[in-house]
Amino acid sequence: MRIKRKIKTDVLxxxxxxxxxxxxxxxxxxxxxxxxxxxxxxxSGSSFYPLKASLGTQVTKDGSxxxxxxxxxxxxxRGMHRQDLAEVYIEEIAERVKEYGDxxxxxxxxxxxxxxxxxxxxxxxxLLSNWDGIRENVTEIFGGYEKLNVMERTVVISLIQxxxxxxxxxxxxxxxxVIVVECKAVVLATGGFGSLYxxxxxxxxxxxxxxxxxxEAGASLVNMEFIQFIPGITTPRYKTLFGEHTLMYCQDIxxxxxxxxxxxxxxxxxxxxxxxxxxSGHGPFTDSLESKWFDIAMMKEIIKTRxxxxxxxxxxxxxxxxxxxxxxxxxNWLKQTGIHLVEDEVRIAPFAHASNGGVYIDPYxxxxxxGLYAIGELSCNIEGANRLGGNSTGACMVFGKxxxxxxxxxxxxxxPYEIGLVEAELQLDRLFEKTGxxxxxEAVNAAVDKVREIMWYAGNVxxxxxxxxxxxDEINSxxxxxxxxxxxxxxxxxxxxxxxxxxxxxxxLLLQAMLERKESRGAHYREDHPQEKPEFAKRLFIKETKPGxxxxxxxxx
Numbered sequence: 001m002r003i004k005r006k007i008k009t010d011v012l013x014x015x016x017x018x019x020x021x022x023x024x025x026x027x028x029x030x031x032x033x034x035x036x037x038x039x040x041x042x043x044s045g046s047s048f049y050p051l052k053a054s055l056g057t058q059v060t061k062d063g064s065x066x067x068x069x070x071x072x073x074x075x076x077x078r079g080m081h082r083q084d085l086a087e088v089y090i091e092e093i094a095e096r097v098k099e100y101g102d103x104x105x106x107x108x109x110x111x112x113x114x115x116x117x118x119x120x121x122x123x124x125x126x127l128l129s130n131w132d133g134i135r136e137n138v139t140e141i142f143g144g145y146e147k148l149n150v151m152e153r154t155v156v157i158s159l160i161q162x163x164x165x166x167x168x169x170x171x172x173x174x175x176x177x178v179i180v181v182e183c184k185a186v187v188l189a190t191g192g193f194g195s196l197y198x199x200x201x202x203x204x205x206x207x208x209x210x211x212x213x214x215x216e217a218g219a220s221l222v223n224m225e226f227i228q229f230i231p232g233i234t235t236p237r238y239k240t241l242f243g244e245h246t247l248m249y250c251q252d253i254x255x256x257x258x259x260x261x262x263x264x265x266x267x268x269x270x271x272x273x274x275x276x277x278x279x280s281g282h283g284p285f286t287d288s289l290e291s292k293w294f295d296i297a298m299m300k301e302i303i304k305t306r307x308x309x310x311x312x313x314x315x316x317x318x319x320x321x322x323x324x325x326x327x328x329x330x331x332n333w334l335k336q337t338g339i340h341l342v343e344d345e346v347r348i349a350p351f352a353h354a355s356n357g358g359v360y361i362d363p364y365x366x367x368x369x370x371g372l373y374a375i376g377e378l379s380c381n382i383e384g385a386n387r388l389g390g391n392s393t394g395a396c397m398v399f400g401k402x403x404x405x406x407x408x409x410x411x412x413x414x415x416p417y418e419i420g421l422v423e424a425e426l427q428l429d430r431l432f433e434k435t436g437x438x439x440x441x442e443a444v445n446a447a448v449d450k451v452r453e454i455m456w457y458a459g460n461v462x463x464x465x466x467x468x469x470x471x472x473d474e475i476n477s478x479x480x481x482x483x484x485x486x487x488x489x490x491x492x493x494x495x496x497x498x499x500x501x502x503x504x505x506x507x508x509l510l511l512q513a514m515l516e517r518k519e520s521r522g523a524h525y526r527e528d529h530p531q532e533k534p535e536f537a538k539r540l541f542i543k544e545t546k547p548g549x550x551x552x553x554x555x556x557x
Contacts, residue, residue: 003428009033013187014156021103032147039205041153042135046191056389072121072388076388080522080539082381108129109125116390118282157498161218167416184414188359189210189374192358199232199456211359215544220542221509225513227524229460231350250313262276285350295461298461299350373403377392432484444500469515484497513542517540539556540554
């Protein structure tokens, strides 16, 4: 297979969401030559998902708030967070939000203080909105740097290592030609893996590719079983973000028959009104609160009936009389998209949203593999079993800057490595392990779609050993039938071949992680192990011990 050309740069930044943009600009400011590769266009990924009214950033108020903020993180995380990363965030976030404008991000501090999702104490929240305006700003800012180049519609398919460090990467450009990049370091900022699920609130490029790149390069993944699922609107506009705070005005959630979905699911002593009020305080599902029955009821009914069109919400008209900015911003945005929560039939279902786990990093975004950094949602950051709302955007800024600073020092201490074309072609040949015989486009597309359906039913809110094992068996069978090595040789379908490879690998990894944690904790709920257990108060680390072989180990680190 021919390699079209070679590109030389100081550092390769993969992904163009908030984390990638922040790191790339910081490195360009240090006069390093930066190449950004992004699957879609500049300023993309979950940061710029068009069907969200806004994103928030939670900010430390003052010195007295620091221990309080830490206590909020500790309470939400259920022991699954990294203390040092949380301390860094709390210490630096107030300064980093001042730098949103430097990278073209439009932000506005909400009036007064507000409790973020899962937070027990209110603090300042900054709202980010106007994604098209931000994209225009970022494009203009990046255009002012001679040494900052962007390759759009480009996929990084493998990292190249020599001398026990990352020295380059293999890419597929917009024409599906193979490109070799020689670089001294790589910053991965590829986001999460929401599109691995049939129903998700992410763009299609959020597909877990960075997790596979890091894993295959020798980095560890941690907390992968803790995935955020949040209610999303299925009707009248599919895949629209649902504002959970509106549940304060919700009277009931009902099945097609008009009967309450919630009432039969509630334990004795918990009223429907109480459950909905608790649920209005947090977006993602969590086993940690009694509001869990709201999401469990939806998912169990979906698994039982295989009906995915969602459940109708019945609202009190007083919802539209609330003039708080947090309500009006969301409700006005819904109106612009043609949705009225009282006048329209509005249905919701659980959607995959964000991953709390990811690449294991230190406070400078280092992965443990020399020359490889991971930031943003791709990294296992300050989150744990639950994640406080407003911390993900802030972490992009905090650790994007810290990774760029450390990377700048690293670049000054290493020499470029000359990658030979034969060496690169050998790495290309090792991408796929030949198994099955089927290599037509229809079969590969069908396999990708099947993985997404399996994950949504078996690895969603409600999980059990029986479901997980059956799902792994089914995905393993899919994998054995495909000849992705031959499929990759067809230029037009190379990106699909990479996507199928990553989906098959990552889905099995996630299901195994869910199987290993035989308890319920935060975002991870096992119907067959419904209690949180002290013996599982450790983080689950995943490592590739040799090509295709993974280890799963619970560790206190």
